[in-house]
Amino acid sequence: MGRIVGFAILLFARFITAVRGRWEGIAPVDGQRIYFANHASHGDFILIWTVLPPRMRRRTQPVAGADYWLKTPMRRFIGRDVFNAVLIDRERENRKADPVAQMVEAIDKGSSLIVFPEGTRNQTTQPLQPFKSGLYHLARARPDIDLVPAWIDNLNRVMPKGEFVPIPLICTVTFGAPLRVAEGETKQDFLDRAQAALLALSPKAIAS
Amino acid sequence: MNMPPPDLVTVLAGIVGVLIVASLIGYTLQRASSEPNAVIENLNDRIQAWWVMVVLMGLALIGGKTGVTLLFGFCSFAALREFATLTDTRRADHWALAAAFFVVLPVQYYLIWISWYGLYSIFIPVYAFLLLPIIAVLRGDTDRFLVRVAEVQWALMICVFCVSHVPALLSLEIAGYERRNVLLIAFLVIVVQMSDVLQYVWGKLLGRTRIAPKLSPSKTVEGFLGGTLSATAVGAALSWMTPFTPLQAALLSFVIVLMGFFGGLVMSAIKRDRGVKDWGNLIAGHGGFIDRLDSVVFSAPIFFHVVRYFWSAA
Structure with missing residues (x-):
């Protein structure tokens, strides 16, 4: 059931966005990776998922907020059964599990991950919000895994927050060169570097 | 069937x-x-x-009428998706754009499918052009309003209205040409495509003088003349599949080719304005859908109306 729904969602995503993956800094070949992307819409991980070759897709889990994806039975089904998401608790105060530990566990089981280091969907006029530190702790915990920046372009126009009818517009996902946390690199330096690497993939940055 | x-x-x-x-x-x-x-x-x-x-x-x-209408309906959808991607539309245009995709486009092709000439020839330029700005204005965002409205209207004109005149050829009633109308579509598409190819070939062989260096550096006077004349000849040679005499077929081909050429220039100008080389990347070697459709877009409605006026009884 999850597979059929997953296929239908991919077909719908292609119909609306004709999405193309542009592998600029890395090839679409097997290997465990952590994709980190800009976050403007609930459909973001679906687009990354769509452009991954099927073999890689099956071994890639999105990391998403449990508060959103467990709210209704429908979301629970899509998040858990269709996309096999690693659901993390975003509220620092009363959470039971440590998000970084959950992600590390998924990696140790052989999965690649899709993470959104901005933490929440970007509704500002800035192209990126400041990164949360989770990406750094994850990179530290598993330093031999490539972190691949993935810029998702245009999806925020397809379905802005609060709208429920998507507008068909062409979207792209651009994958950049992988990075790893360097010896002795501070948390802020690493997060700045990761953020710059992601931003450099946006068409606006390429044009100027 | x-x-x-x-x-x-x-x-x-x-x-x-x-x-x-x-x-x-x-x-x-x-x-x-x-x-x-x-x-x-x-x-x-x-x-x-x-x-x-x-x-x-x-x-x-x-597949006949249903097949052709579905195919061009899908082409319109893909073209509109490419066009809308390059516009400056924003949040406030969300419902106008949604209506363009999910109401105007299907209705236009439905009208084509039931051959309601009186409505499909004015549905977009009258009803859609007046109703969509109303939908947009209700959001109250007046910033660049005229530009945004014009973009949506042009997108519909080019991608839906013009393209839908290809399947509309099926609804023409031409005495002595019953049930052969699909050949008119074949004629139009072949002449347009041959003109593109022949202009490219003549341009590569003899091209010296650029015709519009700012717009389209690969288009030359020699390519244009050679392509136009030889595509007109191809059209004349295809008169057996049309209701036209060879001379009429040549004249119609000439009109098709001219409209296609200048249509291509207009579409290039839009691409330049938006700072892109191709409309999309759907078809390898061809850019996007609009890159393939641009010459048909401008010639189809003119071809349709000329044939309708001189040949069709209905």
Whole structure:
């Protein structure tokens, strides 16, 4: 059931966005990776998922907020059964599990991950919000895994927050060169570097 | 399903023959060149895309009215998706755009399918053009309002209204040409595509003087003249599949080719303005859907109305 729904969602995503993956800094070949992307819409991980070759897709889990994806039975089904998401608790105060530990566990089981280091969907006029530190702790915990920046372009126009009818517009996902946390690199330096690497993939940055 | 007219089978067989020859030439060229050559690779990409287009067109033409209407409806959808991607529309245009995609487009093709000439020829320029700005204005965002409204209107005009005049050719009633209207579509598409190819070939062979250096650096006067005249000749030679005499077919081809050429220039100007080289990346070697459709877009409505005025009773 999850597979059929997953296929239908991919077909719908292609119909609306004709999405193309542009592998600029890395090839679409097997290997465990952590994709980190800009976050403007609930459909973001679906687009990354769509452009991954099927073999890689099956071994890639999105990391998403449990508060959103467990709210209704429908979301629970899509998040858990269709996309096999690693659901993390975003509220620092009363959470039971440590998000970084959950992600590390998924990696140790052989999965690649899709993470959104901005933490929440970007509704500002800035192209990126400041990164949360989770990406750094994850990179530290598993330093031999490539972190691949993935810029998702245009999806925020397809379905802005609060709208429920998507507008068909062409979207792209651009994958950049992988990075790893360097010896002795501070948390802020690493997060700045990761953020710059992601931003450099946006068409606006390429044009100027 | 009705049997396709026998001439259609001849036409499709002829096109497949031409494509086989083209594929063989492309293959031989690739074998002959020692190192990878961008021009040859591009040529082979194009030939491959033509195969896909011919197979789709062939299936649609054999499928009759429903097949053709569905095919061009899908082309309109893909074209509109490309066009909307390049516009400056924003949050406040969300419902106007949604209406363009999910209401105006299907309604227009439904009207074409039921052959309601009186409504499909004014539905977009009258009803859609007046109603969509109303939907947009209700959001209250007046910033760049005229530009945004104009963009949505042009998108619909180019991608839906004009393209829908290809399947509309099926609704023309021409005495002595009953049930053969699909051949008019084949005629239009062949003349337009041949004109593109022949302009490219003549331009490569003799091209010296650029016709519009700012817009389209590859278009030359020699390519334009050679392509126009030879495509007109091709059109005249195809008069057997149309209700026209050879001279009429030549004149109509000339109009088709001219509209196609200048339509291509207009579409190039829009691309320049938006700072892109291609409309999209859906078809390898061909850019996007609009890159393939741009010459048909401008010639289809004119061809439709000229034929309707002089040949059609209804």
